[in-house]
Amino acid sequence: MTALDAARLAxxxxxxxxxxxxxxxxxxxxxxxxxxxxxxxxxxxxDTVTTPGELAGRLGLSRPTVSNLLTQMEAAGLVERRPRPENRRQVEVLATARALDLFDRFDLASGAIVAAAAATLTPEDVDALAAALPALERLRDALTPPPS
Known part of the structure; x- marks a missing residue:
């Protein structure tokens, strides 16, 4: 078994x-x-709506940090905050159509860039990257903090 050079990977x-x-x-x-x-x-x-507190827990960030980010994002037209219908004292957050469009464009461009770069690699390198994907996804999941 090959030892992982964690510092090199990072x-x-x-x-x-x-x-x-x-x-x-x-x-x-x-x-x-x-x-x-x-x-x-x-x-x-x-179509996802959540509260700032739920977002903070999911992302492993403090509530004040998420609140500050949401304030900046709302000013930039990236999120909308509105009272929850069932409890108007609570706020819910959703991404705006603008944010979702930017994100979709980013994902499409990223995929095309990676595909173009991969096309310059040897078939062995492409096979190695494809084989590494499940392990990299599990590594990402292992590094993701559990919801608080």
Whole structure:
């Protein structure tokens, strides 16, 4: 069994993510949206409504942090906050059509960029990446904090 060079893997993942984000933004002429806001949009797929507290728990962030992010995102037209119909003292949050459009464009551009880059690799490298996907997904899940 091969030993995992965890430091090397971590040193590849972060720059890879930033490079992909930059390339996708440029390809689609997308606005600069901070990573934390992107994670909130990712947690609010189409037709999903939740509370700020539930978002904080799901993302492993403090409630004040989520509240500040939502204030910025609401000003940018990325989320909508509204009173809950069954309890008007509670607030619910949903991604706007604009946010979902930007996110869809980002995902499409990211997929196309990765596919184009993968086409320059050897078949063995492509096979290795394909074989690594399930393990990388499990690693992501293992690194994701449990809901509080």
């Amino acid at each position: 040193a590849v993942i972060s720059p890879l993510r930033r490079t992909l984000l930059t390339a996708a933004r440029a390809a689609e002429h997308l606005p600069e949206i901070p990573d934390a806001q992107i994670e909130i949009i990712r947690a609010l797929p189409r």
